[in-house]
Amino acid sequence: MWDALFNERDIKEIRTKTTTYLGVGAIAKIDDIVGELKARGIESLLCVTGGRSYKLTGAWDYVTAACARHGIRTTLYDKVTPNPTTDAIDEATALGRSAGAQAVLCIGGGSPIDAGKSAAIMLANPGKTAEELYTFAFTPTKAVPIVVINLTHGTGSEVDRFAVASITKLNYKPAIAYDCLYPLFSIDDPGLMTKLSPKQTRYVSIDAVNHVIEAATSTAANPLSIMLAEETIRLVAKYLPKALADPEDLKARYCLTYASMIAGTAFDNGLLHFTHALEHPLSGVKPELAHGLGLSMIVPAIVEECYPACAATLGTILRPLMPELKGTPDEAHKAAKGLETWLADMGVPQKLEDEGFTENDIARLCDLAQHTPSLDLLLSVAPVPATPERIEKIYRKSLKKMD
Numbered sequence: 358m359w360d361a362l363f364n365e366r367d368i369k370e371i372r373t374k375t376t377t378y379l380g381v382g383a384i385a386k387i388d389d390i391v392g393e394l395k396a397r398g399i400e401s402l403l404c405v406t407g408g409r410s411y412k413l414t415g416a417w418d419y420v421t422a423a424c425a426r427h428g429i430r431t432t433l434y435d436k437v438t439p440n441p442t443t444d445a446i447d448e449a450t451a452l453g454r455s456a457g458a459q460a461v462l463c464i465g466g467g468s469p470i471d472a473g474k475s476a477a478i479m480l481a482n483p484g485k486t487a488e489e490l491y492t493f494a495f496t497p498t499k500a501v502p503i504v505v506i507n508l509t510h511g512t513g514s515e516v517d518r519f520a521v522a523s524i525t526k527l528n529y530k531p532a533i534a535y536d537c538l539y540p541l542f543s544i545d546d547p548g549l550m551t552k553l554s555p556k557q558t559r560y561v562s563i564d565a566v567n568h569v570i571e572a573a574t575s576t577a578a579n580p581l582s583i584m585l586a587e588e589t590i591r592l593v594a595k596y597l598p599k600a601l602a603d604p605e606d607l608k609a610r611y612c613l614t615y616a617s618m619i620a621g622t623a624f625d626n627g628l629l630h631f632t633h634a635l636e637h638p639l640s641g642v643k644p645e646l647a648h649g650l651g652l653s654m655i656v657p658a659i660v661e662e663c664y665p666a667c668a669a670t671l672g673t674i675l676r677p678l679m680p681e682l683k684g685t686p687d688e689a690h691k692a693a694k695g696l697e698t699w700l701a702d703m704g705v706p707q708k709l710e711d712e713g714f715t716e717n718d719i720a721r722l723c724d725l726a727q728h729t730p731s732l733d734l735l736l737s738v739a740p741v742p743a744t745p746e747r748i749e750k751i752y753r754k755s756l757k758k759m760d
Contacts, residue, residue: 375539380611384544391426398459401432401456401460402459405462407438411508414550417464430456437469439645440523440530441475442525444525453476454480461477462506466512467511470507471521475491477500477537478500480501481497481500481537487522491531491533497535498537507545509550509617511617513565513623515540515621517624520533520538528641528725529730545618553604558600558604559597559704560648563650565617569620570586570671574630574740575627577628586623586627589623598703601704630736631736635659636651636652646712654709655752657755660689661689661693672685723749727748
């Protein structure tokens with residue numbers, strides 16, 4: 358399908374950088390990875406994670422055994438929360454610096470990975486703060502080596518150059534993207550993801566779907582991002598119901614993990630636009646809001662706005678969810694309503710009003726979407742102009758279920 362969009366003068370950048378180990382039992386590869394770190398002269402490792410899953414999954418046992426075997430010291434920071442903050446990044450960095458950490462191991466989903474990636478930059482740039490990093494007061498070109506053990510099938514952060522953190526006092530949730538943020542190695546082991554709760558299972562897979570809806574339709578989209586989008590949605594449509602029905606279904610977890618990984622590669626190439634730019638203010642204002650839930654509440658309205666400009670692409674990639682789509686501009690509302698119905702069928706029927714947002718919040722959300730550092734870049738690559746009026750319209754239409 359992408360060949361219909363071919364333009365010989367349109368040069369695209371294709372990025373695939375991280376070595377990722379994908380498969381049940383891949384956690385055992387941590388021994389080889391730690392051995393490689395040792396061979397590079399690394400003696401001390403900062404481990405960044407949340408409070409529970411790194412132990413409950415058994416990942417930590419593999420890490421400590423491998424580090425003991427190869428003689429690498431570990432320093433643990435296990436205070437990362439959902440929607441990690443710049444304060445937490447500074448705290449983790451200070452702990453790592455005091456221990457002489459020369460590399461960072463991130464264990465968890467998107468929040469610990471993003472916090473750990475950010476700490477890797479801070480360790481390589483003494484004298485700087487995470488707030489300076491996320492307000493673009495400096496442009497980093499280096500980070501200490503990053504290794505990721507991914508524990509959710511949604512973020513894509515284990516294979517890309519992005520990270521996100523909140524500046525709490527400003528309600529800002531900016532994103533950064535630098536080549537030095539690519540992990541050196543990552544582990545995607547579906548066996549570590551069977552204990553995800555039903556809510557987490559839904560939200561992370563919805564995150565992956567949003568990644569590719571945006572990556573396939575931005576002005577930076579390329580053949581790879583479009584191809585990966587179609588496959589990601591096909592896999593999520595088929596295997597998310599199976600994982601919800603049987604959380605221990607390893608094939609389902611494997612396919613969802615692969616879908617998440619290729620979705621990360623897709624938006625590393627095609628970038629993101631409306632859905633993430635407009636979700637970040639939601640969880641910036643309400644840090645307790647799950648990222649995937651925030652995305653699910655606004656993506657139908659965004660699809661309706663964008664569909665006429667990229668009907669052929671959206672019609673194709675969304676067809677696993679809505680086989681009747683033809684990819685014509687006149688079916689924008691049909692596609693949006695169908696997506697909303699699919700989300701509800703997956704157990705996520707909420708709209709903004711259900712999570713406490715009202716008409717009175719729209720002006721603040723619009724202001725944050727347009728003025729939070731980095732979000733302007735996302736909005737600039739949207740397939741239709743991200744005017745203030747359109748942003749307001751999307752938030753307003755997302756308050757309630759579509760007619």
